[in-house]
Amino acid sequence: MTVFSNVLVVLDPTDSQHKALNRGLELAHKQPCKLTAFLSVYDFSYEMTTMLSGDERESMRQAVIHDRELWVGELINDARNQGVDISVKVVWHNRPFEAIVHEVLEQNFDLVIKGTHNHDILKSMIFTPTDWHILRKCPCAVLLVKEHAWPDNGNIIAAVNAGSEQDHHQSLNQRVISNAKAMAKVLQGKVHLVNAFPGTPVNIAIEIPEFNPQQYNSAMRRHHENAVAELASQFDMAEQDTHVLEGMPEDIIPALATELDAEMVVIGTIGRTGFSAAIIGNTAEHLIDQLDCDVLALKPANFVSPLAKH
Template sequence: MKEYKKILVVINPTTDHQAALHRAIELATKSQAEITAFLSIFDFSYEMTSILSANEREAMRQGVIDQRIAWLNDLISDLKETQVKINTEVVWHNRPFESVINFAIAGNFDLIVKSTHEHDKLKSIIFTPTDWHLMRKAPMPVLMVKEHDWPIEGKILCAINVASEDEDQLNLNTKIINYAQDLARKFSASVHLVNGFPGTPVNLAIELPDFDAKTYNDSVRMQHEERVQKLALSYNIPVENCHVEEGLPEDVIPDLAIQLDAELVILGTIGRTGFSAALIGNTAEHVIDSLQCDLLALKPDGYKSPLED
């Protein structure tokens, strides 16, 4: 896997406690990487001040930017314990996710790190949060940070899909496990695999009276267990670290993460656009609100962000 050499941290302007920055420092220390603390700000009222000239509005915007630069520099200066190089960048932009992704692409960053929290369910249907945009559209890995620590000898949970023989999906499984094992070496953690499989279709049990639901379920479970264990064996992952559960991934993954007290979940995500993206989302987006630990979302190799078009 590609080493983290340049990490972009999305700063939360509403708090002095920057969980994402602290997590990035942990990663950078293990990888000899440098960090850029990135803050995107915008105030619509400055754009609506029609009595001011364009130059005056620009001066007002720059004044706000300068204030935020000073705040950010003070925040970083308090991190005296770190030897990691931390750069700063403050931009004025009305769409934070676009400014983050464009800056990350232009700067060839290897990883985006951002703190996250539970989103209001209704609002997240109408207004897609920045977190979701980043997971959908950023071509590089995105690490969503919560308040769970990363202790030594922790657990990293890889969400894999063995139901499909599609080459892209198989490659994504490989990428997920490679990232997990690299992080496991750096943090002396153990790697676990999780796979959810669908239960017996209700319509089959209703329409076919002689249908043996238990036998069907056992057969599907066995098939998934064999595939997961075969994959684990190829990466020297112990069989006892393989977890196959009946249910939807968005239910199975958070439940197991809690049972294991995992520090990190790694899964693959594909970009979505249009109406279906707003209403349905994907596994990563459903999982993020249910997790109590960090989430690392990976794109398939060759993925191109719609912002690059």
């Protein structure tokens, strides 16, 4: 079966292991798809050379692009010889995430594969890494790759927000589970459904003497267990493959991923931007650094990228 058919693989010249490319090729061997090996290049010094005319600067840019195209061509040569449908695209752009999103919008890619690095927490609060921009603004699915392998019979976690009655969360839950099950068929793996629910708010327990935290907790757990059971039944999933756990998703999901030695976590992200993103962030963003496996991030069906031309 084909889950993704038109895949943009983002190359990183500083990654000697070429995690994203290897993952893209692995996907192409497991299911039919077209790959595009993509590289965004930029050299500020070329733009600042006042001695050169506009045409000369453009000629130098094209020379750099051509050089990088040859480099990418060498990387994918073996795959091409093995019959993989893979092309090369190198662009000149000073903001890699914008180049990636524009390419997705123009060529209708349904998946972006990108290797990820461990983010410095302090830097992440001040400077938004390219990964996070892509998570927020890319309209298609994004697979952020780490070194973790994709062995057969592995585990895939579908992380849902089953307790929410908001339409966009319910829609995302459906997309997350559908994609997790589809990827499980491709990888010959098994899907686990996980839902985290918040514990008793301490401030309420302190401020309202008659508040019964145990009763509240039991009611909250039942609500989430019932919601997860309903989702599981919709997708013919066994009860033993569902996990309803108390805590924050960014704590619960990595712990379960470690326990199950998961190959992938599939998660929905609503793509906050601006001030709310800086203050609140997205669960997917908090998860990236804490997971040792791949993260497949999905947007709601009606998501429109802020970089889309109106």
